[in-house]
Structure formats: structure tokens, C-alpha cells
Amino acid sequence: DNGPGIAAEEQEKIFTPFYRSSADTRFPQGMGLGLSIAREIVVAHGAQLTLTSQRGQGSTFAIELPKPSPAAN
Numbered sequence: 803d804n805g806p807g808i809a810a811e812e813q814e815k816i817f818t819p820f821y822r823s824s825a826d827t828r829f830p831q832g833m834g835l836g837l838s839i840a841r842e843i844v845v846a847h848g849a850q851l852t853l854t855s856q857r858g859q860g861s862t863f864a865i866e867l868p869k870p871s872p873a874a875n
């Protein structure tokens with residue numbers, strides 16, 4: 803994205819329910835639940851939600867799905 807990025811010390815905290823970044827002023831009405839809910843859904847499907855971010859350079863969130871097992875005959 804082209805946002806401000808997420809500081810390294812906040813990157814794991816942002817997945818905690820109700821956590822709001824101290825730099826998040828664009829959406830003051832938010833509750834801090836979106837990323838925690840997204841991670842729970844992704845994990846429930848056996849996948850991972852990962853974050854790559856650097857302050858001033860934006861963030862990338864990715865869902866890493868497990869490779870399906872071959873079908874049994």
C-alpha cells in the first residue's frame with residue numbers, strides 16, 4: 803500500500819483485539835478488531851496471516867494457505 807507503514811514494535815500488537823496504533827488517526831471511529839478477526843478466521847482455516855511493513859514505506863498483509871494433501875483413492 804502507500805500508507806505510513808507500521809513500526810516494528812507495533813507489528814505483532816496490531817493483531818491483538820482492540821489494539822489501535824498510536825499513529826492511526828485516519829479512522830478514529832475504528833474499534834481495533836479487524837485484524838484480530840481476520841487472523842482468527844485465517845488460522846481456523848489452517849493458514850497464516852503475515853505482515854511485512856516498514857515505517858514510511860507501507861505495509862503488505864498476506865494469507866499463506868497450506869498446500870492441500872493429495873486426494874486419497
